[in-house]
Amino acid sequence: MTRPSLLGRLISEDYPRNRVLAGLLIIAFVGLALAPFLFPGTRPLSVATRICIFILLAASYDVVLGYTGIVSFGHAMFFGFGAYGVAIMLARGWVGWDAMAIGLAAALALSAAVAALIGLISLRVKAIFFSMMTLAVASFALILATQMRDLTGGEDGLTFRLPPALMPSFRLVAEPLFGVRIDGRILTYYLIFGTSLAFFLLLLRIVNSPFGRVLQAIRENEFRAEALGFSVVLHRTLAGVIGACVATIAGALLAIALRYNGPAASMSFEIMVDSILLMAVIGGMGTLYGPLIGAVLIVLAQYYLQPGMEILSSALSGFPVLPALFHPDRWLLWLGVLFVTIVYFFPSGVVGRLRALSASRPARSA
């Protein structure tokens, strides 16, 4: 057995194992790595930013749900903690990298503590009650975030400035590079892209480590995993803490991207259901490439489905019924149709389906 290549080690030998998937991953990577140059403009850059953040968020959720089999509806809470951690510090007027770091560290500590507590409780209650409990805890956090106005800015949230290098007016170099001005916006994008990439690769390593294999074993047969000597409490709790902490980092990135945070932006149930859950399910759980593909698809749909339908609707203006059917206000309906179709035809998600097509045998992992 030869030592795997550098790329192999970077992706922890979790190869796509399907040509279409490999192609999609390369397109996503190149597209995101060069986004400011390939798709200049403010809107494409915010789309690319959001994709990076949600890839990390959905991947962190997959560690919990897809790998360990813990059905939690509280994941957006940790995302919110990260966003509030940064926002609360910077909104006090202390605009510095140190303030951001302290805010993030405090948020990470809170997330880890709450996730550990939830993990320990999960052993005492049945699965369905556990899921409901995560919902209750997340609702409580959301209420706190909206009520504690002095700290969080209530419903309105908090707007703040970033360290100068990340502000749009900042210029790294005087001359444009390939026709693009390298300003604070671009630096912010690469900060987010780099952080997301690094933590995505870290998660990929964790799920492919001996620890990650035990998580899969617990998902498959908790009883037998325990009989082999693996502590279900320890593994489950640690998986929950890791998922929560990475979601917190994604939340901090969101606050940086928006220079704003509020309950609807990071903590709401729309984030949990319309984004996190949808991305994991559509992309395919139990493989981190699933939520990656899911995040790309969903964010693109969120941004471009409505305008796309606008064009389609006006193009069909001569026909009866059709313009109304494709009216931009119906975009949620079509997102729903897309969701149901994918779940119906690909119960294991896009990635699960692709890998199954290439697999000679029906085993989930090597």
Place this chain on the structure above:
Amino acid sequence: MASLAPILETRDLTVRFGGHVAVDGVTCSFEPGTLTAIVGPNGAGKTTYFNLISGQLRATAGAVLFKGEDVTALTPDRRARLGMGRAFQLTNLFPNLSVFENVRLAAQARRGGRLDLLSMASSHRDLADKANDYLARVSLTEKASFAAASLSHGDQRKLEVALLIALEPDIFMFDEPTAGMSVDEAPVILDLIEAIKSQRRKTVLLVEHKMDVVRRLADRVIVLHNGRLVADGEPAAVVASPIVQEAYLGVRQTGAAHV
């Protein structure tokens, strides 16, 4: 054999399900390096006795001592890490993982569940080699990449046994390992158990119905009936004893007998 300190002991071990006493005050000790067969009719409490020893069930009363330590209050994973290994009567695998990965996990568990989050599982060649070695021993090499759930019943039984031997415990607990296997599949498993026994370093508890197997492998036989230990002794004597004949015929009898 000189009386060594027992590796495993149960004292007045009892479990009650509502009014039904499934294991009823079983006191018994097992010497290291021996193979003890546990026999008794269906519903006698053999599997339940195993569940109490390996911790899947909590005892209503009594104690389990392993290597001199009281483990009655410990969870199954703690007991496994101390060196107890268990194969299940009803096959109990990781269904969507490959056959190879099932055994690799057991080999990994052998290391005591130490946390390792940052190395690649695939880089631990020793575990892979071990897994392949154990798969070969139960003749499942060709099916290594199959999902466990896709195996035939007989192959799943073999995999169940491979998981236990890959765990390399100090005490092996087999619960009807060859039940439902075809005549040509069973010898693979029985030869493996015999190999473990002949090393004389490991202790084996074997629940088995076939008396020829019991006679061939066991150093000692204990009989459970209605949750009680009703006979204990040399295989030939126990198997021939009226109490076993009665127990297997389900005739009412009283008291424990030592043959």
